[in-house]
Amino acid sequence: MSKINVALLGYGTVGKGVYSTIESHQNRLQRLLGKEVKVVAILVRNLEKHVAPDDQVLLTANFEDILSLSDLHIVIDAIVGREPGFTYLKKAIDKGCHIVTANKEMFAFHGTELQTLALEKGVGLGYEATVAGGIPIIQTIRQLLQVNHFQKIEAILNGTSNFILTNMRKLGSTFAETLQLAKENGYAESDPTNDIEGYDALYKGMVMSQLIYGELPCIDSVKRKGITHIQPQHMKVAEEAGLRFKHVVALSKSNDEIQCKVEPVLVTDSHPFYQVEGVQNSVSITTDLLGTLQLQGPGAGMFPTASAVLEDIIQLENKPKASPAAKNSVTDQDTLLQWVIFCEYPEIEKSGQEISVIEKLDDTTWIIEGEVIPSGLSHSSSTNIFPLKGRYERKKLPLQV
């Protein structure tokens, strides 16, 4: 039986998961592809920290060893960071290899260029694992919703921040205490900045922007706000009002400008994100024909990520195509009617909309009505709730954005 030879860049959690799943699912891969799938080489940074999983696998710290392999068909990128991943993948494409990547930061910044290169070379490029772990959101958009026009994407794409928000509410603990809990459970890295400040979620939003709109959002229209400022008293007020904090990526296009926002928002119990808890991810897609489709599942982990990589291999081998989809979305108003917004008073001052108070919940929290677009949050909603510092008066606020 002929073989599909694979090189694996990186042998951490993702790399090991991919290797062991190729082994455990070999019969199934052979049945689907008609060929054996064989990992022939693994690239690691430090040879002394790793052992090759079997004698026939080349373990190397030198990428040139990978490039010099004859009959190499697929390179799987399971390392992190923009470099050296980008350089490696450019060289692998140039060699004529299909590419499958799980490297979201690299792909957020260099995805379009890699897709162009892959198209020129006639090789396939899979990146399902860069967004939402095993949830097949990339291929759903690429393949299954080709006729539909995209109007809006909203998503919870970072398991760490959702774990922290979930457990701050459940345990009544502070942000710092809950972050520590996340670290102890293996859900946060020693430097958690990427997750808790929304960079990781933004990278995933950038990948989806290139897929749906064919380009990155304009840097001026990107808003990124972390969850580190959320305090137990915010949680308490939200819970009393029947609301939950979620760290949401929102992607849309209006007036030819792609907008990408990452920020904590409050949702009511009728919102589909209300019970997306712990390390779960969820993606809500609104299109012209289908309406709103929500996909939910594990956003990370060894085997969900391996699932995304292996399913990409099947797609590549069955029909390589690397063109950016550029789904040519319908633009429309940002109307998140069930959404509720949290912000602090100084931010409202900058918003400049006329709003009216419906109900005062406590000294710092009011339900208001009106088109409110606080700076740094900018969802509009017919009914919004947020804690205010000090007394709120109904008035036309000066626009200072």
Next chain:
Amino acid sequence: MSKINVALLGYGTVGKGVYSTIESHQNRLQRLLGKEVKVVAILVRNLEKHVAPDDQVLLTANFEDILSLSDLHIVIDAIVGREPGFTYLKKAIDKGCHIVTANKEMFAFHGTELQTLALEKGVGLGYEATVAGGIPIIQTIRQLLQVNHFQKIEAILNGTSNFILTNMRKLGSTFAETLQLAKENGYAESDPTNDIEGYDALYKGMVMSQLIYGELPCIDSVKRKGITHIQPQHMKVAEEAGLRFKHVVALSKSNDEIQCKVEPVLVTDSHPFYQVEGVQNSVSITTDLLGTLQLQGPGAGMFPTASAVLEDIIQLENKPKASPAAKNSVTDQDTLLQWVIFCEYPEIEKSGQEISVIEKLDDTTWIIEGEVIPSGLSHSSSTNIFPLKGRYERKKLPLQV
């Protein structure tokens, strides 16, 4: 520009939605397919009740007129019932046309045969619209989860019954009153039997069984129970316990036997179906690698259904394939830990498991612990709740299944 000529069988809600969407999305279809998509003929039952949407469309009540068209590429089945749909589609396949069907009852019973015929003739067969409206569940299973082994499918697949259950709870109304409300809102047909007795949901479960396991469930392992026996007092007890009724299709395979059950169950607020409300559909798939993936969206309607049909056309034209997937699922124990079960006392008598009472909620309702598989329900769970008629004693019940 060359054309893709389409015949439409049926010109009701689904047929009209497909026709108008092909018109409205013509530019997009041409960009995706490189060809114009043109509806050249529409089959109706009664010519006097319909008008052709434009002069160039043949409106006919005679299927032979469709068959005698030269250069016909795709036949879209938007009629209901096993016949004449099955006969028409067999003839269309024999003529060499690709097939796209929205006819769930016909496809539930004749899907395997049609797929075999399509494979023999080398034509494509799309049936996304037969299950869960616009939610791309069929293509997700067929294409995007090929490496994954399926362990379990649970789904809410009938919008009418979910609308009734949702509104019985919200309004405190009887089944009959709420059914009337569903009719007034266009969510129930004049004869609602198929929806409220679970036949419609069972048909969709049968379609998924053929897709995932390559065959229908054994008739003896099919359980179908409607929602007509649920009364306001059941709703009240459930709500007080923080539970909601959902009419769920469960599909799994153990010991080489495919099991398909359609029945009302109670779910806790941590279960993903808890907030699937109104006419929404939701499908939860559990696989070995990915874990549990949930898809949720509109399960019916003119444009969601048209979305499924048009996306199928794209898939057909890009790569016709008609083989049953036969995903060779992993079998495992039925362990729905978060699930809670409703049944009446006579059914428990047949179950034959040792269970213990944790808490008495009221005279007819208890929380119990143990592996309980009541006849006609048969989910197991570590904690179950159901209304009992009469006093419940802890004892080994005789197995009479």
